[in-house]
Amino acid sequence: MNKKMNCAYCAGLLALSMGLLAPTSANASGTVMQQGQAVGSARATQGLASDELSATFAExxxxxxxxxxxxxxxxTAAGLEIQGYHFISDSIIGDYWLDGGLTVEEFLANVSKETGTAPxxxxAYVSADDFEQSRELARGLDGPLGADLPTFDAPDADPSLVIAPKKSKAGAGHQEAARATSYTWQPVDAEVMIQGAGATLSISAKYSWYGLDPYAGASAMADHWGMEFQFDFYTSLRPHLTPGDYPIGYGTRPYCGNTTINYKDWAAxxxxxxxxxxxxxxGPNIVVAPANxxxxxxxxxxxxxxxxSTIAVGMAQPTMMPHSYGDEFLNLYLYPKKGNDAQSKVGAIVQPVSRSFCESNPSMPLMDCMGVTPGAYPGPGPSSSRMVLxxxxxxxxxxxxxxxxxxxxAAASFWDCSTVD
Incomplete structure (x- = not known):
């Protein structure tokens, strides 16, 4: 993938690989483009009808x-306040949010330390509601966003910086790596570090797949399905809300009651x-272009x-993962702002999520359409989530x-990480 491609081209490639019409591109003159966003669980099964869904952000x-x-x-872009930025290159993909708790310098230092490259x-992200309201006013008033800014060509990421999680072992002699019993999309190993880092938490998560007979890899996922890498923080600030004691829908976001602290900030x-x-x-050292x-x-x-409180990153098209005929690694780094709880109980999974609603609504951002359509994952591989914790x-x-x-x-093993590296 040519790193000089624009984001509309990235979205178009994804749409074509999914058999969709490419979503409309977006620029400061006011047309919407699609990129990534998601929700971890199927909203349609949680009381939010699909016809009630709307985009959270416009790009x-x-x-x-x-x-x-x-x-x-x-x-600003198209007269609207910019809230965040999406980046993608031959090496890395992600988002930076202006109110996310990290300065530009801090975020760039984190990216450089882990990958050797830069975004x-x-x-740019703006409010989808505000964009829809101002679309006609904005149309044609501005030229392409950042046309006068210098083009940036980041260096390639350095694969030698990857520290893969240790491999599972089977048998008393630990002579053979654990194998899947059939083709599977589930990661064999996962290694997670959740630490405090100033105004944010630092979540470093490393997943690995390996094994050829049978094959274990992200590309074993069924078509029309994606996967999400999810961390759940259970708050101790508020008691469990029993549906029978509250109006229908109460106890699920945003129906969380009137409290001094916003429900988004209850957990750690x-x-x-x-x-x-x-x-x-x-494989051993091939950095995969993440666009597809x-x-x-x-x-x-x-x-x-x-x-x-769920913190997650999703992969809408895991079938596009190259076949490495060996090890495959996904390294994630997430920096949610700290919430009210000093500590929260944590659970973690990798779960299959349907892409069907996205395919039927190609202009809907991935954050808003993934996992909407209910139904069990059909295979190959397990229909259940991969338990991480x-x-x-x-x-x-x-x-x-x-x-x-x-x-x-196997039972997870833990170690002390009370100090940030």
Whole structure:
């Protein structure tokens, strides 16, 4: 994938690979483009009808890739306040949010430390509601966003910086890596570190697939399905809301009652939009261009339980993961703002989510359409989620670090990570 492609082209490739019409591109003159966003659970099964769904954010395309420092020199697009930025290159993908708790310098330092590269910003986020209201006024009033900003070409990521999670072992002699019993989309291993880092939490999550007979890899996922890498923070601030004691719908977001502290901030991790980035390595040292994987940040928490704050990143098109005939690694780094709880009980899963509603509504952002259509995952591979940490272990974060091997069937092992590296 040519890193000079614009974001509309990225979206178009994803749509074509999914058999869809490409969504309309967006720029400062006022047309909407699609990129990534998501919700972790099927909203249609949680009381929110599909015809009630609407986009959370609109994306406005830059004229060409720009550096994050250049992008943040613009405060408005199409007359609307910019809230965040989406970036994608041959090496990494992610989002940076202006009110996400990290300065530009802090975020760039994190990206450089983990990957050796930097973000190429391709679009800006604005409120979808505000954009729809101002669409006609904005049309034709501005030229392409950032046309006068210098084009930025980031260096390639450095695969030598990848530290893969240790491999699962089977048998008393630990002589053989654990194998899947059939083709599976589930990661074999997962290693997670949740630490405090100033105004934010730092969630580092590394997933690995390996095994050829039978095959274990993200591309084993069925067509029309994606997967989400999810971390649930159970708040101790508010009691469980029993549906029988409240009006229908109460107890799921946004129907969480009138409280001094917003429900998004109840747990140790806030569900307000958070900065994140990801990269994928196939085989020993091949950095995979992430454009075709359709990765998105999960910022839409409508219909999630009031007492559970979910932080997640999704992959809408895992079937586009290259076959490495060996190890495949996905490294995620998420930085949600700290919430009110000093610590929260944590659970974590990788779950299959339907892409059907996105295919029927190609202009809907991924954050808002993934997982809407109910139904069980049909296979190949298990229909259930891959357990990364069972919340029944009552482990709290921050600071919490653990390793989960053997497709989540073995008990997780933990280590002390009370100091940030």
């Amino acid at each position: 406005l395309e830059f004229a060409h890739p720009v550096s994050l420092a250049s992008a943040t020199s613009l405060s 190429e910003v391709v679009s 991790a806030s569900t307000r939009p958070y900065s994140w980035f990801a990269w994928v390595i196939a 994987l359709g990765m998105y940040g999960d910022f839409n928490d409508l219909s999630d339980p009031c007492t559970v 069972n919340d029944s272990r009552n482990k709290k974060a921050p600071n919490l670090c653990w390793y989960s091997g053997e497709f989540g069937t």
